[in-house]
Amino acid sequence: MSLAPHILLVEDDREIRHLMTRLLRSNGYRVSEAGDGRMMDDVLSAARIDLVVLDIMLPGEDGFSLCRRLQASALPIILVSAKGDDIDRVLGLELGADDYVVKPFNPRELLARVKAVLRRSGAQRLEDEKEEPVEFRFRGWRMDMIHRRLFDPAGVLIAVTDAEFDLLQVFCARPRRLLSRDQLIDLTQGRAAHPTERSIDILVARIRRKMIHDSLDGDFIRTVRSGGYMFTLEVDGRETLP
Numbered sequence: 001m002s003l004a005p006h007i008l009l010v011e012d013d014r015e016i017r018h019l020m021t022r023l024l025r026s027n028g029y030r031v032s033e034a035g036d037g038r039m040m041d042d043v044l045s046a047a048r049i050d051l052v053v054l055d056i057m058l059p060g061e062d063g064f065s066l067c068r069r070l071q072a073s074a075l076p077i078i079l080v081s082a083k084g085d086d087i088d089r090v091l092g093l094e095l096g097a098d099d100y101v102v103k104p105f106n107p108r109e110l111l112a113r114v115k116a117v118l119r120r121s122g123a124q125r126l127e128d129e130k131e132e133p134v135e136f137r138f139r140g141w142r143m144d145m146i147h148r149r150l151f152d153p154a155g156v157l158i159a160v161t162d163a164e165f166d167l168l169q170v171f172c173a174r175p176r177r178l179l180s181r182d183q184l185i186d187l188t189q190g191r192a193a194h195p196t197e198r199s200i201d202i203l204v205a206r207i208r209r210k211m212i213h214d215s216l217d218g219d220f221i222r223t224v225r226s227g228g229y230m231f232t233l234e235v236d237g238r239e240t241l242p
Helices: 014-026 037-046 062-073 086-094 106-121 162-174 181-188 199-209
Strands: 006-012 028-035 051-055 077-081 099-102 135-136 142-143 149-151 221-224 228-232 236-238
Touching: 006 014, 006 037, 028 037, 037 062, 037 221, 051 062, 051 106, 062 077, 062 086, 077 086, 077 106, 086 099, 135 162, 135 221, 135 228, 142 162, 162 181, 162 199, 162 228, 181 199, 181 228, 199 221
Parallel strands: 006 028, 006 051, 051 077, 077 099
Antiparallel strands: 135 142, 135 236, 142 149, 221 228
16 A cells, blocks of 8 residues: 655645645645754655645745756756746746646646656656555444545544544554654644644544544554554555445
């Protein structure tokens, strides 16, 4: 089971950044966030990124300068700007950007451009070649990856947050493997928000509490001393919904 492409959003407007993050995550992408060039560098040094969506108007070092720096890394880049001038568009493409999106944009347009750039870069297969499961099943439980919902063995919807769902998804994709806290941070959040190992412990505790059931005890996510966590159940990943 391959990992979903990891996108880094560099946008200083927190509301816009969070809206874009929600949009991309709801369509199956992993997302890390940064508000400026310094935070962008922190994320890139800590996580493997497949695509950078980069706003031009940033505090400190602007998007054009960051794009010029990123060109050496060969990372795919989509520039985002409130300016639709041909001069800015041409400059961005000359600096190494793969595409250019003008604000305000239609969410479908952004998704289409993200998918196209990732496909060209080889980070995302064509739709008919995808092998990502659309649901996980374990001990009667079901995770619907399309609608991001969790059901217990009786079919009851269990309320979980986005962060809890993301962490459980990582465990289900790697059952019976020891995962360190650092690995779990990287696979779920990246480091743009400066998460801590303690944040993973809190999320694991919340998942255990919500999922204690006749079919499960607290050891379905096992704590390995000085190691991290292991999801102990056998998981069935389905590529089509029943």
